Amino acid sequence: MDFEKEDLNKEESFHDKEMVKEKKHSKKRSKRKRIVRKGILGRLFR
Amino acid sequence: MLKIALDTCIFIDFFLIYSKEDKKQKIPDSLKRSRILLSVYESGEFENVMTYWNLWELRQVIMKIRLEQKYIESGYSTREFGDAKKEIVLEQQELVLVHKAVLDLWKNSKKGEAFISETDYNLIERLTQKGYPFMDLVLILQAKRNKCDFFVTRDNRLTYLKPLYENFGIEIIGIKEFLDILKRANNTN
Numbered sequence: 619m620d621f622e623k624e625d626l627n628k629e630e631s632f633h634d635k636e637m638v639k640e641k642k643h644s645k646k647r648s649k650r651k652r653i654v655r656k657g658i659l660g661r662l663f664r
Numbered sequence: 665m666l667k668i669a670l671d672t673c674i675f676i677d678f679f680l681i682y683s684k685e686d687k688k689q690k691i692p693d694s695l696k697r698s699r700i701l702l703s704v705y706e707s708g709e710f711e712n713v714m715t716y717w718n719l720w721e722l723r724q725v726i727m728k729i730r731l732e733q734k735y736i737e738s739g740y741s742t743r744e745f746g747d748a749k750k751e752i753v754l755e756q757q758e759l760v761l762v763h764k765a766v767l768d769l770w771k772n773s774k775k776g777e778a779f780i781s782e783t784d785y786n787l788i789e790r791l792t793q794k795g796y797p798f799m800d801l802v803l804i805l806q807a808k809r810n811k812c813d814f815f816v817t818r819d820n821r822l823t824y825l826k827p828l829y830e831n832f833g834i835e836i837i838g839i840k841e842f843l844d845i846l847k848r849a850n851n852t853n
Binding site for chain 2: 649650651652653654655656657658659660661662663664
């Protein structure tokens with residue numbers, strides 16, 4: 619199942635990479651970072 | 665840094681806000697206070713503690729909201745949800761989206777220990793007899809166990825939950841009160 623690819627305890631995922639990118643970016647502008655990946659909830663709640 | 669536990673209803677607000685932002689829709693007034701809280705959360709100004717209880721309840725509630733949305737979309741009225749339940753289920757893709765959303769929140773929270781003792785069972789038993797839903801009690805208990813400064817819920821649930829301070833010894837406050845506390849803490853530092 620797809621879920622297993624994204625295990626709760628061991629993720630070196632796209633999201634983590636994005637968070638690192640955002641952290642670097644945040645130093646320049648603001649500290650804010652989006653917590654839930656963009657698009658996920660827009661697709662879930664139509 | 666303040667360590668708190670957010671109630672499930674606040675996470676739901678966060679999800680609805682993100683959903684509206686994704687679709688470039690206006691954020692309704694009812695979500696404005698939660699929007700401010702989300703903004704502060706995104707800035708990392710406080711630490712949110714989550715245990716498996718929070719994770720499981722949140723996942724279940726999100727699935728229920730999505731399902732009810734599907735019932736309505738299929739033409740069922742709220743009175744017919746019982747019938748709709750027999751026919752409509754979440755698709756694999758929807759389950760994956762729920763999982764991903766919850767996982768992101770989980771990854772951004774401090775993991776707390778999910779623990780209930782024999783004494784806690786007695787307390788929960790006593791309070792459920794008074795009409796409190798057991799999951800509210802479990803979540804407040806987890807916040808206390810993980811040494812959170814506050815359990816934060818939506819302001820409209822406060823009258824109902826605040827008296828539980830006497831039973832659990834952890835302050836239960838609303839979003840507005842928490843934002844004020846945070847502001848004061850930032851001004852002092």
